[in-house]
Amino acid sequence: MSARRRRSLALAAAVATAAALGATAAPSASAAEVPLNGYELTWGIKASYRNYVANLAQGTFTPAGGASQAESNGAFTFTGGTGTYDSTTHVMSLGFQGELHIKSEKHGFEIGLSDVRFDSGKGEITADVERNGTTEDDVPLATVTVTRAMTEMATALTKEAGEVLGSAGYAGAEGDPLSIVKKAGPEPEPEPSTTEPATTPPASPSTEPEPTGSATPTATASASPTTQAPTPTPSTTATQSTEPATQGEITDGTLDWGVKQSFRAYVTGPVAKGTITASDGATQAFGNGAFTFSDATGAYDTEAGTLKAAFKGAVTFEGHEHDGAHSLDLTLSDLRVNLTEGKGTLSADVDDLGEISQDVVLADLSAPSPTLTAKDDVITLDKVTATLTEAGAKAFGGFYAAGAALDPVSLAVALTEGADLPAGTGGDGAGGSGTGTDGGPDASGSTIGGAGSTVGGDLGGSLASTGSDVPVGALGAAAGAALAAGAGVVLALRRRRPAAE
Structure with missing residues (x-):
């Protein structure tokens, strides 16, 4: 043979x-999960899109519920990240607090983003999206090239992101870099790792397709961050750190x-x-x-x-x-x-x-x-x-x-x-x-x-x-x-x- x-x-x-x-593998996978907390996610979606909303559409970005935006129409940060790290598969899953409202009366659209989530195994970022009076859960907004440092990770917008942002031309376009950092907690957490991607400058705003927003404004989205109950410390055997x-x-x-x-x-x-x-x-x-x-x-x-x-x-x-x-x-x-x-x-x-x-x-x-x-x-x-x-x-x-x-x-x-x-x-x-x-x-x-x-x-x-x-x-x-x-x-x-x- x-x-x-x-x-x-x-x-x-x-x-x-x-x-x-x-069926028998499930218990061991569950036992391998380590709780995570105190993470922040920073992502600007796409610089040219922010410029379009703020300038051409004369719109606004309104973060709430734990989210914020950097000065000069900068990137957005979502806080209170909690989730799990699987020590067997080395996959990290995190959900973040905060919501973002994007609105333009001139171009007639209003979008709400909340429950932002990151999965290192899928290399994906998702969010609940409210528009036209309805909410769609876990919409994939971008693929992420995961790196060991988890900072300045390259992203690419999805087809669904193009629909959310109002133009199919955004599908497959390079998004802003994504960073995830731990901001709280006494113990260092394990972090996904790969070779770092080469970064490419975002496309010029002048070459971006102009979104065609919905003419029907929607109600603002409400955040529904999940509050994670305190998790007991795993009963694994620990030893004093030595050289x-x-x-x-x-x-x-x-x-x-x-x-x-x-x-x-x-x-x-x-x-x-x-x-x-x-x-x-x-x-x-x-x-x-x-x-x-x-x-x-x-x-x-x-x-x-x-x-x-x-x-x-x-x-x-x-x-x-x-x-x-x-x-x-x-x-x-x-x-x-x-x-x-x-x-x-x-x-x-x-x-x-x-x-x-x-x-x-x-x-x-x-x-x-x-x-x-x-x-x-x-x-x-x-x-x-x-x-x-x-x-x-x-x-x-x-x-x-x-x-x-x-x-x-x-x-x-x-x-x-x-x-x-x-x-x-x-x-x-x-x-x-x-x-x-x-x-x-x-x-x-x-x-x-x-x-x-x-x-x-x-x-x-x-x-x-x-x-x-x-x-x-x-x-x-x-x-x-x-x-x-x-x-x-x-x-x-x-x-x-x-x-x-």
């Missing part, structure tokens, strides 16, 4: 097992890496028309985002500045289907990071069209600092740059030349049992080039036609589809270049395939 056939059977068995055990050992074994950990943003977009785009599947303990972030690999093992030495860590999980890229077979069929698994004083390598086992190569050094790594520092028995490294090696270029079939910038790497490893890890929810992998200037496939406007089906979760837990179509604009010269590059890739893969059969 082929390795690919064994993987398919294993995945099918995992799905069946997860379905059969779904961590300078060396020892890693007990757990996560690795966030998107491989390369333009490669993900190419695989799911109109040329390859493929899918990306995360399995065996790996997950993929919402919106064809980056991957999180879990259950780290290995060793560390903070005095010597060395870290060796291996992570569970696999990611499979499939595309260019012909007669039931894929010319592009690449799986990366058993990812390993080896660092000494901030420099090192990222390696993986590579399965290319059934030909398996173990411990291939895919990238050279360079951390921002040569030192390793433990906080609360966790070593965290963000924005570790990754550069494609010669072996890595070969593993990717020559899609990219050696020296190309890959997505940055972020990781967190626990030094003691029970140490709280930040959440690993992937990200957008914005560090990788998406412009095609490195000679590889380009992401420019090329994600239409392939949703990027992803399956996440380990084989013993729940499986979830997190793929998503990405809205695209008009195809331009860059997209045409991507199509040309894709045609060359198809030919190259077709030439290579007979040798691997």
